[in-house]
Amino acid sequence: MCGIVGYVGWREASPILIKGLHRLEYRGYDSAGVALINEKGELNVFKCKGKVSDLEHFIQGKELAGSIGIAHTRWATHGEPNDANAHPHCSESGEIALIHNGIIENYRVLKEALIENGYTFRSNTDSEVLVNLIEYIRTTNRCPLLEAVRQALRQVVGAYAIAVIERGNPNRIIAARQSSPMVVGIGDGEYFLSSDAASIIEYTRDFVYVNDAEIAVIDRNAPLKVLTLDNHDARIDIRKLELSISQLEKGGYPHFMLKEIYEQPRTLVDCIRGRINPETCEVKLSGVIDHRDRFLQARRIIFVACGTSWHASLIGEHLIESICRIPVEVEYASEFRYRNPILREDDIVIAVSQSGETADTLAAVELARKAGTFVFGICNAVGSSIARATDSGAYIHVGPEIGVASTKAFTGQVTVMAMLALAIGHEKGTVSEAYYHEVAAALLRLPETLEEVLKVAPQIADLSKIFTYARNFIYLGRGYNYPTALEGALKLKEISYIHAEGYPAAEMKHGPIALIDAEMPTVAIATPDHTYEKTASNIEEIKARGGRIIAVCARDDEQVRRSADYVIEVPVITECLMPIVVSVPLQLLAYYIAVYKGRNVDQPRNLAKSVTVE
Ligand code: F6R
Numbered sequence: 001m002c003g004i005v006g007y008v009g010w011r012e013a014s015p016i017l018i019k020g021l022h023r024l025e026y027r028g029y030d031s032a033g034v035a036l037i038n039e040k041g042e043l044n045v046f047k048c049k050g051k052v053s054d055l056e057h058f059i060q061g062k063e064l065a066g067s068i069g070i071a072h073t074r075w076a077t078h079g080e081p082n083d084a085n086a087h088p089h090c091s092e093s094g095e096i097a098l099i100h101n102g103i104i105e106n107y108r109v110l111k112e113a114l115i116e117n118g119y120t121f122r123s124n125t126d127s128e129v130l131v132n133l134i135e136y137i138r139t140t141n142r143c144p145l146l147e148a149v150r151q152a153l154r155q156v157v158g159a160y161a162i163a164v165i166e167r168g169n170p171n172r173i174i175a176a177r178q179s180s181p182m183v184v185g186i187g188d189g190e191y192f193l194s195s196d197a198a199s200i201i202e203y204t205r206d207f208v209y210v211n212d213a214e215i216a217v218i219d220r221n222a223p224l225k226v227l228t229l230d231n232h233d234a235r236i237d238i239r240k241l242e243l244s245i246s247q248l249e250k251g252g253y254p255h256f257m258l259k260e261i262y263e264q265p266r267t268l269v270d271c272i273r274g275r276i277n278p279e280t281c282e283v284k285l286s287g288v289i290d291h292r293d294r295f296l297q298a299r300r301i302i303f304v305a306c307g308t309s310w311h312a313s314l315i316g317e318h319l320i321e322s323i324c325r326i327p328v329e330v331e332y333a334s335e336f337r338y339r340n341p342i343l344r345e346d347d348i349v350i351a352v353s354q355s356g357e358t359a360d361t362l363a364a365v366e367l368a369r370k371a372g373t374f375v376f377g378i379c380n381a382v383g384s385s386i387a388r389a390t391d392s393g394a395y396i397h398v399g400p401e402i403g404v405a406s407t408k409a410f411t412g413q414v415t416v417m418a419m420l421a422l423a424i425g426h427e428k429g430t431v432s433e434a435y436y437h438e439v440a441a442a443l444l445r446l447p448e449t450l451e452e453v454l455k456v457a458p459q460i461a462d463l464s465k466i467f468t469y470a471r472n473f474i475y476l477g478r479g480y481n482y483p484t485a486l487e488g489a490l491k492l493k494e495i496s497y498i499h500a501e502g503y504p505a506a507e508m509k510h511g512p513i514a515l516i517d518a519e520m521p522t523v524a525i526a527t528p529d530h531t532y533e534k535t536a537s538n539i540e541e542i543k544a545r546g547g548r549i550i551a552v553c554a555r556d557d558e559q560v561r562r563s564a565d566y567v568i569e570v571p572v573i574t575e576c577l578m579p580i581v582v583s584v585p586l587q588l589l590a591y592y593i594a595v596y597k598g599r600n601v602d603q604p605r606n607l608a609k610s611v612t613v614e
Pocket residue numbers: 306307308309310352353354355356357358361404405406407490491494609610611
């Protein structure tokens with residue numbers, strides 16, 4: 001949610017900032033802006049409604065000189081997307097410019113106090129309140145900017161990653177964070193600042209992750225300094241990040257989402273590498289080995305996650321309950337964090353998050369840790385806030401996911417959960433050797449299985465043209481594939497804006513069947529499993545009521561083929577891994593329907609990739 005980027009060094013700042021904004025656009029794309037200080041110390045701010053490309057157009061021919069600057073791409077929280085609400089925001093005197101990602105919860109009280117002191121406001125944002133508060137403190141206390149930022153942040157309740165520059169100081173950016181991501185890239189005589197290290201990876205591999213309640217003083221003439229809000233020096237830990245730039249490009253695909261769907265055979269190789277021995281099928285996760293006793297003694301596992309990661313967690317529940325015989329609960333992180341949940345010492349909380357920055361999931365992790373519960377993270381973004389806040393974990397290693405609709409992260413998460421279940425189940429002795437080997441071998445074959453699945457893409461592209469008219473969709477599945485149905489429906493609604501619901505197939509007759517008519521297509525997942533016959537009967541029931549059915553089924557399934565209007569055939573592997581196989585055609589279906597409807601697949605309306613606000 002909102003991307004922030006900054007630069008100070010020896011190069012022209014504006015091209016670096018604009019490129020960084022393009023890379024961060026997945027975080028928000030309703031308005032964008034840049035602030036630069038030139039050699040004379042003049043501060044120039046340009047901002048406008050729209051995407052980063054609109055900003056690029058807007059700044060053409062403008063005064064863009066300066067080797068220091070900050071820039072922002074916005075996902076609106078306070079105030080509609082328009083020029084005035086776009087960042088950077090300037091203080092009333094025009095001396096200070098600020099960019100902000102997050103929400104200042106007590107902004108109303110602060111704003112009223114500032115109004116009483118004569119301040120006026122040009123925008124509806126909470127961020128403008130903060131920049132004026134900083135200016136007010138700087139003026140009344142006659143203190144330097146750094147001290148004013150520090151004192152202002154001590155009054156703020158909420159989440160923020162901010163960067164601040166001031167007229168007359170072409171050397172220094174002050175940045176700070178609380179519950180919103182921020183990283184400083186250390187170059188040779190230059191510094192970079194960003195919400196996401198990936199956006200500046202072409203300039204440096206050395207990063208310092210700013211922690212909560214810390215302020216970074218980024219000065220071109222001095223080593224990086226980090227202070228706590230209490231004014232103590234904080235430890236600076238430089239970490240190396242290995243990423244290739246090609247992972248951040250579309251690589252010839254029309255959309256990141258399609259690229260990421262097609263990447264899945266390879267991303268699963270990366271996810272499994274070094275974790276399953278191809279000769280012996282032995283599964284090893286260091287995060288489990290290091291905390292073996294915790295896992296062996298666990299009385300209960302609680303997954304906390306949001307969105308797609310929550311759907312993957314529902315599959316994790318099936319896997320762990322059946323393979324490890326440990327009771328599992330799956331919680332929406334946003335509910336869990338406010339529910340005063342009962343947590344015991346022998347519980348394990350598993351936080352699942354692609355970005356590793358989702359505010360609700362991070363808060364759930366913090367709550368669990370405060371209660372003394374062991375927290376295991378399943379994240380994608382290396383070094384992300386959730387990955388750092390957990391006691392242990394396993395990265396899914398699927399590479400940066402840029403398309404807003406999550407695809408390869410889902411299959412990576414389920415793959416890690418399957419390995420986790422096998423590793424724990426084996427230690428506990430709750431899984432038979434035969435089943436352990438069957439699932440591990442199927443995991444090893446997943447990449448080639450997904451290559452096979454992807455061959456259905458042209459057929460799905462054709463099929464999708466037929467369904468662009470639909471206003472509602474229903475997705476049905478059972479057992480392991482009930483969460484897959486939820487995930488398929490989520491994919492469709494978020495990128496095509498068609499209303500879609502996922503249901504356990506048998507629940508259909510308890511209400512939703514009333515919706516069935518020729519206008520509402522049903523996507524039925526009917527792959528072979530122990531409820532196959534029952535799902536096949538559910539399909540018949542829909543057919544009998546004039547519904548149109550797209551069935552995802554095994555090759556040569558004559559029974560389903562007879563009742564479905566369209567079939568998407570998939571290869572069959574061991575039942576517990578079928579969600580990984582089935583999710584791929586559902587991703588493609590959502591993708592092609594959205595493309596044929598002319599939607600912006602990678603940047604759907606109202607959404608952002610990384611939800612760092614509540
Ligand atoms: C759906 C989607 C979202 C995310 C959710 C959690 O395609 O991307 O539902 O899954 O916002 O995000 P992470 O996994 O980053 O915590």
